Amino acid sequence: MWRPRIVAFFCKWCAGAAAEAAGVSRMHYDPSVIPIIVPCTGRVSPEMVMHAFLNGADGVLIGGCHTPNDCHYIAGNFKAFKRIYMLRKLLQQAGIEPERLRIEWISATEAVKLVRVVNEFSETIRRLGPLGGKHA
Amino acid sequence: MQGKPIFSDPITRVEGIARIVFVVDGESVRAYYQVLEFRGFEKLAVDRHIEELPRIMSAICGVCSWSHHLASAKAVDMIFGRSPPPRAKLTRILANYIQIIDSHLLHLGIMAFPDLIYWGDGRRDILRLYRDYPEIAAVALKARSIVKHIENKLGGKFQHAALAVPGGISRGLLKDDINEILKWFAELRPVVSTLHKFFDEHIKNNKKFREALKDNRFVLRGLSMGLVRDGFLEFYDGVLKIVDHNGKVVEEITDSLKYAEVIGEGIADWTYAKLPYYRRSNLRILDEASTFIVGPLARLNVADKVYGNAAQSEYGEMIDETGGKPILNILFYHWARLIEILHSVDAVEDILHTHERELLEGDTMDLRETFRPEGVGILEAPRGTLIHHYRAGENYITTYANIITPTTFNNSSINISLNKVCSRLAKEIKAYGRPEPETLSIVESIIRAYDPCNSCATHCLYLNNMELSISFKLIVINSNGEVLWRSS
Amino acid sequence: MLKLAVIPGAICGGCDVALASVGEDLLKLLKYYEIVYWPTVIDRRMSELEDIDIIDVLIYMGGISTKHELENAKKLSAKSRIKVAFGTCSVYGGIPGFNTLYSPLEVENFIKRQSTMHLQQDRFGLPEVVEYMAYTDVIEPEILIPGCPPTEKVLDQFVKILIDYAQSRRLQGRHILLGDPESLCRSCPRKPKDMSKIVMPGIKRLYEVKLDETKCFLEQGVLCMGPATRAICNHSCIANNFPCYGCGGPVEINSDSGLAMLSALSSLFMVDKEKSLMETGLARELDKVADPIGYFFKYTLPKSYLSRIIKMRKGEKSAR
Numbered sequence: 001m002w003r004p005r006i007v008a009f010f011c012k013w014c015a016g017a018a019a020e021a022a023g024v025s026r027m028h029y030d031p032s033v034i035p036i037i038v039p040c041t042g043r044v045s046p047e048m049v050m051h052a053f054l055n056g057a058d059g060v061l062i063g064g065c066h067t068p069n070d071c072h073y074i075a076g077n078f079k080a081f082k083r084i085y086m087l088r089k090l091l092q093q094a095g096i097e098p099e100r101l102r103i104e105w106i107s108a109t110e111a112v113k114l115v116r117v118v119n120e121f122s123e124t125i126r127r128l129g130p131l132g133g134k135h136a
Numbered sequence: 137m138q139g140k141p142i143f144s145d146p147i148t149r150v151e152g153i154a155r156i157v158f159v160v161d162g163e164s165v166r167a168y169y170q171v172l173e174f175r176g177f178e179k180l181a182v183d184r185h186i187e188e189l190p191r192i193m194s195a196i197c198g199v200c201s202w203s204h205h206l207a208s209a210k211a212v213d214m215i216f217g218r219s220p221p222p223r224a225k226l227t228r229i230l231a232n233y234i235q236i237i238d239s240h241l242l243h244l245g246i247m248a249f250p251d252l253i254y255w256g257d258g259r260r261d262i263l264r265l266y267r268d269y270p271e272i273a274a275v276a277l278k279a280r281s282i283v284k285h286i287e288n289k290l291g292g293k294f295q296h297a298a299l300a301v302p303g304g305i306s307r308g309l310l311k312d313d314i315n316e317i318l319k320w321f322a323e324l325r326p327v328v329s330t331l332h333k334f335f336d337e338h339i340k341n342n343k344k345f346r347e348a349l350k351d352n353r354f355v356l357r358g359l360s361m362g363l364v365r366d367g368f369l370e371f372y373d374g375v376l377k378i379v380d381h382n383g384k385v386v387e388e389i390t391d392s393l394k395y396a397e398v399i400g401e402g403i404a405d406w407t408y409a410k411l412p413y414y415r416r417s418n419l420r421i422l423d424e425a426s427t428f429i430v431g432p433l434a435r436l437n438v439a440d441k442v443y444g445n446a447a448q449s450e451y452g453e454m455i456d457e458t459g460g461k462p463i464l465n466i467l468f469y470h471w472a473r474l475i476e477i478l479h480s481v482d483a484v485e486d487i488l489h490t491h492e493r494e495l496l497e498g499d500t501m502d503l504r505e506t507f508r509p510e511g512v513g514i515l516e517a518p519r520g521t522l523i524h525h526y527r528a529g530e531n532y533i534t535t536y537a538n539i540i541t542p543t544t545f546n547n548s549s550i551n552i553s554l555n556k557v558c559s560r561l562a563k564e565i566k567a568y569g570r571p572e573p574e575t576l577s578i579v580e581s582i583i584r585a586y587d588p589c590n591s592c593a594t595h596c597l598y599l600n601n602m603e604l605s606i607s608f609k610l611i612v613i614n615s616n617g618e619v620l621w622r623s624s
Numbered sequence: 625m626l627k628l629a630v631i632p633g634a635i636c637g638g639c640d641v642a643l644a645s646v647g648e649d650l651l652k653l654l655k656y657y658e659i660v661y662w663p664t665v666i667d668r669r670m671s672e673l674e675d676i677d678i679i680d681v682l683i684y685m686g687g688i689s690t691k692h693e694l695e696n697a698k699k700l701s702a703k704s705r706i707k708v709a710f711g712t713c714s715v716y717g718g719i720p721g722f723n724t725l726y727s728p729l730e731v732e733n734f735i736k737r738q739s740t741m742h743l744q745q746d747r748f749g750l751p752e753v754v755e756y757m758a759y760t761d762v763i764e765p766e767i768l769i770p771g772c773p774p775t776e777k778v779l780d781q782f783v784k785i786l787i788d789y790a791q792s793r794r795l796q797g798r799h800i801l802l803g804d805p806e807s808l809c810r811s812c813p814r815k816p817k818d819m820s821k822i823v824m825p826g827i828k829r830l831y832e833v834k835l836d837e838t839k840c841f842l843e844q845g846v847l848c849m850g851p852a853t854r855a856i857c858n859h860s861c862i863a864n865n866f867p868c869y870g871c872g873g874p875v876e877i878n879s880d881s882g883l884a885m886l887s888a889l890s891s892l893f894m895v896d897k898e899k900s901l902m903e904t905g906l907a908r909e910l911d912k913v914a915d916p917i918g919y920f921f922k923y924t925l926p927k928s929y930l931s932r933i934i935k936m937r938k939g940e941k942s943a944r
Contacts, residue, residue, distance in 0.1 A: 046883040050929035054936065068899040078898040078906070082890035085907055090886070090916045093183070094725065094934050132937040175634050175689060176756075179730075180722035184918040187831040191869055192922065195719040198638015198773060216831055242641075246665065263666060277647050284645055292864030293857075294645075295638045296772055296871070299864065302831040307865035501834050531914045532831065 004125040006033045007052040008061040009044045013072045015063025017108035022115050029115045030122035042076025059100045059125035066105040158612045165561045167554035171409040181537035186528045190300045201295045202235035203517030207524040209300030210513025215528045217506030218303030223498035227305050229372045231290045233480045238283040239518030240477045245276030248470050251584045252339045279327045285320050304501030353557045354465045357381035358427040362435035363516050369439040371516040377438040392512040411548045427548040430520025432472035437462035444482025450475045469585045517542050543588040553582045570621045626680035630662035633686030633693045639711035640664040642773035649783045656790035679704040684759045687713040691752040697762050707765040712772040714759040716873045717926030723756040724931045758926050768801045772871035775857040778802040801877050803856030814840045824892040827912040841867040852885035871923050880928045882920035
């Protein structure tokens with residue numbers, strides 16, 4: 001039976017910390033998600049997202065710090081937002097569901113939100129089905 | 137069809153990829169000029185930002201890319217409801233003329249001369265020509281280099297230029313630019329004279345060529361089409377005039393949007409290029425009387441006047457040779473090409489000297505904006521009439537593109553002409569097992585006369601499920617698909 | 625004499641003209657190389673090529689659009705010592721690369737709808753169309769020459785390499801990508817003094833604005849592919865007051881210039897107004913790019929990550 005595979009890029013300061021907190025508090029979130037901690041969502045390049053899709057990910061989730069002021073590096077989250085926004089447009093134009101790529105702001109104290117977002121996203125990907133290719 | 141035909145390689149010295157298939161059925165032979173390549177420009181234009189099309193569409197052809205660039209620009213101008221100011225328009229006209237000169241010199245120097253000089257005589261390629269007539273080699277290479285410099289100046293790159301923006305041009309020429317262009321142009325004049333003299337001495341005086349000019353097999357009774365302006369030969373903007381083989385004017389299109397009422401486009405399963413035909417006749421495609429002829433010969437059939445003494449004199453001489461217009465023997469294309477070079481050279485000099493001020497002063501771009509859902513740009517490319525037709529939707533995104541290139545227009549004519557010269561083929565195959573050398577060289581000469589640029593004509597696509605193994609230039613098969621002969 | 629063949633794929637002719645335009649250099653090359661095939665210029669038959677056991681240098685121009693072209697490319701490359709991908713179509717797919725978005729059947733139907741009459745006859749062996757690809761999708765060439773068409777700059781390099789090879793029979797390096805290994809911005813005359821302070825003040829499509837003749841295009845809000853494009857030229861288009869369209873391809877052979885530019889644009893885009901516009905304001909401005917594929921991938925779509933994902937996706941569809 002097919003199970004969705006999701007790669008999540010979490011920044012260490014906010015969403016990553018929230019994921020830690022969720023884990024420590026034994027809050028369950030969908031195990032389809034593979035978290036990758038990055039220093040800042042601004043570090044996530046479009047190539048990394050595409051790489052994930054090409055290597056088996058059916059969905060990519062990006063978790064960062066709230067705009068306008070929470071980013072540890074001042075405005076990395078804004079760069080991430082713009083990149084992901086344009087990437088979603090690109091995917092849509094190419095006939096690939098933009099819903100497979102999502103960006104959310106989740107602060108270190110928002111473990112509950114993190115769990116909700118991860119579970120929601122997994123459900124979305126389950127609904128959309130596998131992206132395709134030999135990993136499907 | 138049975139069997140696995142093996143085909144010969146592409147016709148050399150024609151841009152792009154094409155070949156001829158002759159099908160022998162008993163005593164009769166039918167010829168099919170097949171264009172084998174596909175690159176799908178009409179489809180890829182859709183969904184693009186329409187203002188980017190002039191540069192994208194120039195990639196249809198790397199020899200006449202300027203023509204595509206400018207025809208596309210004209211269509212895009214219309215979509216924005218814009219009218220390029222005089223400075224922009226004149227710069228574009230200048231660029232268009234340079235393209236005409238470039239392409240015609242290239243064709244004469246590299247493609248036609250070997251053909252015409254070694255008429256019916258084995259290996260007729262440029263290297264042989266250059267060994268026998270080294271002065272032509274030097275001159276042809278020089279011409280290319282001169283024109284390349286001017287085109288670089290006008291468009292940044294000499295092919296796939298960056299000049300046209302919606303409603304104008306990216307930058308206006310400066311005095312320094314004009315001086316440089318004049319300098320290069322001054323070197324072009326003697327080159328053109330040398331080629332002109334060469335044409336007079338070696339081609340006009342070639343007995344075999346003169347005989348061929350009277351050969352009925354090279355006659356095509358089609359519809360000549362081209363732009364005119366006040367009766368003059370015109371390349372950038374004018375009335376699209378169509379004249380039948382008796383000389384009667386059948387159409388004068390002033391509104392470019394209406395071209396589709398007159399020009400129909402057919403497709404056939406055996407070629408990737410389309411087959412245009414005259415819609416107001418009740419004839420089918422590939423019928424001689426509904427087929428179009430475009431390019432130098434056609435343009436000189438629809439126009440009455442050319443610019444400059446040199447061109448006028450040659451034009452008069454050419455008409456005297458045939459006793460009147462329209463001239464329907466396609467070998468006159470070569471002569472017509474020479475006339476157009478002379479006309480264009482004088483026209484360019486006139487622009488650079490008499491209209492220098494217009495090139496240097498004024499706005500470069502019309503910035504008004506009135507959305508029009510449809511735009512059609514018609515201009516004369518070196519090989520003939522070129523049409524770019526676009527539709528745009530919200531946000532000026534392209535929703536539709538139709539492009540008819542000059543080679544596409546001549547497609548039907550090429551097919552018809554080929555069918556006129558291959559009637560003996562069936563007998564020759566039966567008697568000798570192969571076509572006579574003369575037949576082959578005539579066939580090639582027809583192709584060269586039309587000067588098809590197959591990269592342009594193959595911008596559309598066709599699909600099939602039949603297997604094929606590779607490439608020869610010319611193949612004779614019977615109606616069962618068995619190969620009777622192939623050129624190799 | 626070494627044997628040199630110029631093989632056309634799905635071409636426009638511009639690369640032929642570019643190669644022929646090297647002028648005197650061509651005569652220099654003819655001292656070492658015999659041109660055994662070059663359809664645009666000389667009168668030789670493909671069958672003569674078939675008789676040759678080894679081709680020393682094979683120059684492949686154009687992309688690949690039919691089965692005939694694909695088979696030809698494979699067969700001839702297999703017996704060539706040095707393979708050269710000549711021109712952006714050959715290296716990256718080029719402008720016809722947009723066709724990777726569609727299946728040949730979709731395009732066929734599109735064209736059929738446009739025609740007003742259809743002659744149904746035999747195909748006489750018209751080659752079957754394949755999904756469009758670059759020459760580099762078939763084989764890994766020794767030399768890659770980007771450019772639409774290749775510029776004087778890279779052609780000079782190429783001629784030198786060819787002469788060097790003819791004399792030494794050795795190639796200096798493998799998979800040599802010509803041009804300078806840096807982005808076009810580096811040497812651009814419009815480069816702003818302080819590169820760390822470039823701001824793209826919004827999106828201006830080419831029709832909206834009369835371009836300033838000295839300012840960096842990005843600073844005018846107009847997309848210029850300079851930051852993501854290899855320096856293969858002397859900023860010829862920029863000198864004509866036209867932004868770079870990226871015909872030189874990515875700075876390094878394996879990077880994706882479309883994604884690189886998308887990323888660069890996101891970095892520069894309205895950085896001084898991020899906090900006042902917030903996501904909705906930024907999105908509204910970015911929405912002006914109605915055609916991101918055309919904006920970023922004009923010449924490189926077949927080799928992009930995006931294209932690979934599309935192919936992957938299509939593969940799954942046909943399996944079902």
